[in-house]
Every structure is written in C-alpha cells, then in structure tokens.
Amino acid sequence: MFGIRTSGAFLMTTVLLSAPAFAQQPTPAGHVKIATGHSFIIRQNTTIAAKPGDAVFAIDTLRTEADGTLGVTMMDDTRISLGPASEVRLERYVFAPAEGGLGMVLIFVCGVAAYVSGRMAMLSPDSIRFETPAAIVGVRGTTVAIRVGS
Numbered sequence: 001m002f003g004i005r006t007s008g009a010f011l012m013t014t015v016l017l018s019a020p021a022f023a024q025q026p027t028p029a030g031h032v033k034i035a036t037g038h039s040f041i042i043r044q045n046t047t048i049a050a051k052p053g054d055a056v057f058a059i060d061t062l063r064t065e066a067d068g069t070l071g072v073t074m075m076d077d078t079r080i081s082l083g084p085a086s087e088v089r090l091e092r093y094v095f096a097p098a099e100g101g102l103g104m105v106l107i108f109v110c111g112v113a114a115y116v117s118g119r120m121a122m123l124s125p126d127s128i129r130f131e132t133p134a135a136i137v138g139v140r141g142t143t144v145a146i147r148v149g150s
Contacts, residue, residue: 028055029093030074037068039082058093062086064111078104078118086111091131095120102127108148109133115144 032041035050042061048054056062056072062082064070070082076095082088087109094101102124106115108131121128121142130137132148 026057026059028075029058029060029090029095030056030072030078030080032056032070033073033079034069034071036070037084038065039063039068039070040065056090058090061089061109074104074118074120076118076120078120079114079116080106081114083112086113088113097123104128105131107131108146110148112145112147115146117142 032050032052032054034052035054039050040063041048041050041054041056042063043057043059047063050062050070056074062070062072062080064082064084064086066085068082068084070086072080074080074093074095080088089107089109091105091107092103093105094103096102097119102120104120104127106129115130117128126138128138130144130146132146134148137144
C-alpha cells in the first residue's frame with residue numbers, strides 16, 4: 001500500500017512540475033514556404049536544413065548558400081524571401097494584436113532579400129524596423145528589396 005501511494009505521489013509531482021515546461025513552448029513566428037538548394041535555419045547555435053513547413057521562431061537566423069533560396073511567411077502574412085548567399089536575423093517578432101503586442105526587427109547581414117508587408121504593417125507601421133550594416137530603415141507597409149554586400 002505504501003509503495004502505491006509513493007508511486008502515485010511521485011507521478012503526480014512529475015506531471016505538475018513538467019506541465020509548465022510544456023506550456024512555455026514558444027509560438028512560431030512563421031513557417032518556411034519554400035526552400036531550395038542549401039538553405040538553413042540557425043537556432044541556438046544549431047544549423048537546421050530548412051524545408052517547407054518548418055517553424056521559424058523570433059530568435060532564428062535564416063541563411064542560404066550560393067545555390068539556395070528561402071521563402072518564409074510570418075504569422076501576420078509578412079513574407080520574407082532570401083536569394084543565394086544571404087543571411088537575415090529575426091531579432092524580434094511579436095504579433096499579438098489583441099494584447100497590443102506588435103513588433104518586428106529584421107537584421108539583414110548579407111546578400112539579397114525581399115520583404116512584403118503583412119497585417120502588422122497595416123496595424124502599426126512604426127513597429128517594423130530593418131537593420132543593415134550601414135543603415136536602419138523604418139517600414140510603412142510596402143514591398144522592399146535589399147542588397148547587403150558581404
């Protein structure tokens with residue numbers, strides 16, 4: 001009898017302690033729509049070969065090699081496309097309009113990329129910012145093509 005109570009208590013404690021870990025899983029900021037050649041998601045110093053359907057998080061870096069292209073659709077329908085030999089870091093992404101949380105910061109490191117604004121640009125145009133090695137650009141809802149030398 002004592003063994004069953006102890007086992008039950010251990011099981012209940014394990015479930016209760018692990019529940020917050022499951023509840024705190026980050027929400028994807030978007031998903032890969034297209035990936036060709038050598039294209040990658042870099043997450044917490046781990047390089048993952050990108051494939052359609054892969055989740056993209058606000059802490060990720062998107063990278064392509066000379067033969068790669070990558071297209072990502074964010075949760076607000078913003079689209080980001082990378083050409084060959086390109087890198088973009090998602091420094092910040094928050095899309096929670098009901099709570100007033102809107103913001104995106106993209107750091108264009110090198111290569112060629114295109115951006116097509118989504119709902120965030122319509123709701124809060126001042127909440128979007130691009131950074132390059134030479135400039136910081138605010139976006140007011142549009143399509144932007146960027147080329148950054150390596």
